[in-house]
Amino acid sequence: xxxxxxxxxxxxxxxxxxxAGHAADAPGMPQLDFGTFPNQIFWLIVxxxxxxxxxxxxxxPRIAGxxxxxxxxxxxxxxxxxxxxxxxxxxxAAYEKALADARSEATRIANDTKAAMQADLxxxxxxxxxxxxxxxxxxxxxxxxxxxxxxxxxxxxxxDTTGALVAAxxxxxxxxxxxxxxxxxxxx
Amino acid sequence: xxxxxxxxxxxxxxxxxxxxxxxxxDGPVAWYTPTNVTLWLALTVAxxxxxxxxSTRDARVVPGKAQxxxxxxxxxVYKMVVDVTGKDGVKYFPYIMTLFMFIVVAxxxxxxxxxxxxxxxxxxxAVLAVAVFLTVTILGFVLNGPSFLGMFWVSSAPLPLRPVxxxxxxxxxxxxxxxxxxxLAGNMMAGHAVIKVFAGFAAIAAISPLSVVAITAMxxxxxxxxxxxxxxxxxxxxxxxxDALHPHH
Numbered sequence: 146x147x148x149x150x151x152x153x154x155x156x157x158x159x160x161x162x163x164x165a166g167h168a169a170d171a172p173g174m175p176q177l178d179f180g181t182f183p184n185q186i187f188w189l190i191v192x193x194x195x196x197x198x199x200x201x202x203x204x205x206p207r208i209a210g211x212x213x214x215x216x217x218x219x220x221x222x223x224x225x226x227x228x229x230x231x232x233x234x235x236x237x238a239a240y241e242k243a244l245a246d247a248r249s250e251a252t253r254i255a256n257d258t259k260a261a262m263q264a265d266l267x268x269x270x271x272x273x274x275x276x277x278x279x280x281x282x283x284x285x286x287x288x289x290x291x292x293x294x295x296x297x298x299x300x301x302x303x304x305d306t307t308g309a310l311v312a313a314x315x316x317x318x319x320x321x322x323x324x325x326x327x328x329x330x331x332x333x
Numbered sequence: 334x335x336x337x338x339x340x341x342x343x344x345x346x347x348x349x350x351x352x353x354x355x356x357x358x359d360g361p362v363a364w365y366t367p368t369n370v371t372l373w374l375a376l377t378v379a380x381x382x383x384x385x386x387x388s389t390r391d392a393r394v395v396p397g398k399a400q401x402x403x404x405x406x407x408x409x410v411y412k413m414v415v416d417v418t419g420k421d422g423v424k425y426f427p428y429i430m431t432l433f434m435f436i437v438v439a440x441x442x443x444x445x446x447x448x449x450x451x452x453x454x455x456x457x458x459a460v461l462a463v464a465v466f467l468t469v470t471i472l473g474f475v476l477n478g479p480s481f482l483g484m485f486w487v488s489s490a491p492l493p494l495r496p497v498x499x500x501x502x503x504x505x506x507x508x509x510x511x512x513x514x515x516x517l518a519g520n521m522m523a524g525h526a527v528i529k530v531f532a533g534f535a536a537i538a539a540i541s542p543l544s545v546v547a548i549t550a551m552x553x554x555x556x557x558x559x560x561x562x563x564x565x566x567x568x569x570x571x572x573x574x575x576d577a578l579h580p581h582h
Contacts, residue, residue, distance in 0.1 A: 174348055176455045176522060181353035183364035184371075185456040192374035196381055196435050201427040204385035208407045211392050211400070218394050 303327045347529035351453055351522065370457075373449045377439045385434070406434065410567065417571035418578055425574060428468075432461060433567040440521060440559035444552070452562075453521035455514060462514035465570050473577035484580040513569055520562045524555040 175181075304327050311323065356367045385406070388399030396404055410430045414422050436452055443450025451457050473481040485502040487495055528551045535544040 174522075175351040175353060176453070176518065178353065181362050181368075181370075182456045184353065184362050184366055184368055185451075185454055186460050187364045188368070188371045188374050189451070189457050189460050192378050193431060193435060195378045197427065197431045199378070199382050199386060200431055200434065204382075204389065204403070205407070205427055205430060207389045207392060208385070208403055211389060211394075211396070212404065212407070214392070215394050 300327065300331060303331065345530055345533040347526040347533070350449065350525060350529060353454075369449045370451055370454075373439070373442060373451050376442055377435060377451065380438050380442060381434050384438070406437075410434075413568055414571055417568060418575045421578055422571070422574055429567060429570060429574075432465070432570060433563055436461070436517065436566050437560060437563035440563055441556075443521065443525065444555055444559060450521050450525055453518055453525060455518045458514035458518040459510070461517075461566070462510040465513065465573060466510040469573045469577045472574075473580060476577065477580050481577070481580050484576060509569075509573065513566065517562050517566050520558055524551065524558055527551055528555065 304323055307323050307327055308320070311317075353362055353368050353370055355362060356369060356372060360366065362368060384399070385403045388397075388403045391397075391400070393400060407430070410433050411423075411426060414426045414429050418425070439450070439452045442448055443452065473484070477483075485499045485506070487498045487502065490498050528548055531544050531547040531551060535541040535548075537544075
């Protein structure tokens with residue numbers, strides 16, 4: 146293995162004789178070339194310290210800040226959404242209430258109108274009834290008058306006829322007696 | 334990485350990709366030499382900064398793609414820490430996040446062609462694992478005092494068994510950093526080496542289509558392994574941390 150390494154290095158101009166000789170000293174694995182350990186350890190510690198300071202001074206606080214900001218934003222947004230939801234609910238309740246009010250108002254107005262119309266109707270009916278009864282009474286009176294006058298006429302006609310009959314039969318018509326006789330008959 | 338030698342045989346160099354070499358010149362690798370390790374560690378740092386800092390510059394409430402990834406990574410690790418260690422583990426979250434981001438980004442960068450995989454080196458993963466081990470051990474004693482040792486004394490077991498169990502627990506406790514580091518380095522190294530071996534076969538014309546298919550399949554698997562190993566390393570760190578915070582389970 147060491148021979149191979151050396152051969153490769155002989156061919157490779159980038160690694161000079163010193164490096165090739167160095168590799169040849171090493172066992173098969175460059176990992177076990179203890180001569181390079183101080184170098185590796187020194188630079189590793191430098192790199193680790195650099196990374197540690199980059200992370201702890203800049204990167205980690207910054208990322209933590211970003212994550213905290215995001216958490217805050219999310220929390221705030223959720224709170225805002227919750228608030229908006231509450232507002233929407235309130236608006237809905239107000240709308241429902243307005244609707245119910247309007248509905249009851251409408252019902253009330255309908256009822257009022259119905260009552261008013263009923264009252265008007267009742268009044269009109271009453272008036273009509275009164276008129277009808279007045280007319281009926283009038284008619285009745287007229288009929289009674291007609292009946293009375295008719296009766297009177299019957300009496301007069303009866304008396305006249307009776308007088309004429311009596312005269313025609315050659316009797317001396319006594320008006321008083323004729324009247325009495327007709328009256329008695331009519332009553333009978 | 335494989336070359337057909339003059340004899341016509343195949344020569345594989347699956348491990349050459351792991352060689353640590355200086356960026357400038359060919360001098361010896363001293364502890365301060367800028368090497369390919371330095372380059373790829375720097376790229377890892379830059380990628381993490383790009384991903385977690387640059388993408389969150391606008392800090393939008395509704396995130397874009399890059400910001401989503403950054404937030405996802407944050408949430409992923411944060412949830413892991415809270416779920417495993419509990420609320421009191423949150424103050425160690427930056428450390429865990431550092432570990433996770435380093436491993437996952439280094440693993441993925443290592444999957445780029447011609448890349449150097451820093452996490453495939455036992456030196457790197459051992460430092461990470463030993464750091465976790467020392468942190469957990471010291472933290473355990475600082476927070477709990479000597480009662481931290483009660484972790485090894487399984488009081489729910491029958492009395493005669495307890496010393497045996499304690500021995501096993503102590504051994505397993507000290508094996509933790511070993512398995513913790515070798516698991517990560519081993520996975521990363523093996524996958525990359527296998528890809529290179531398949532790539533070596535591509536030099537033979539007859540096999541090259543199969544080789545390409547195999548490389549593609551291995552690459553897909555390696556993408557998965559890169560994330561899973563970062564996840565495993567991190568969640569084990571959380572588990573060990575929980576032992577330090579709450580030794581009496």
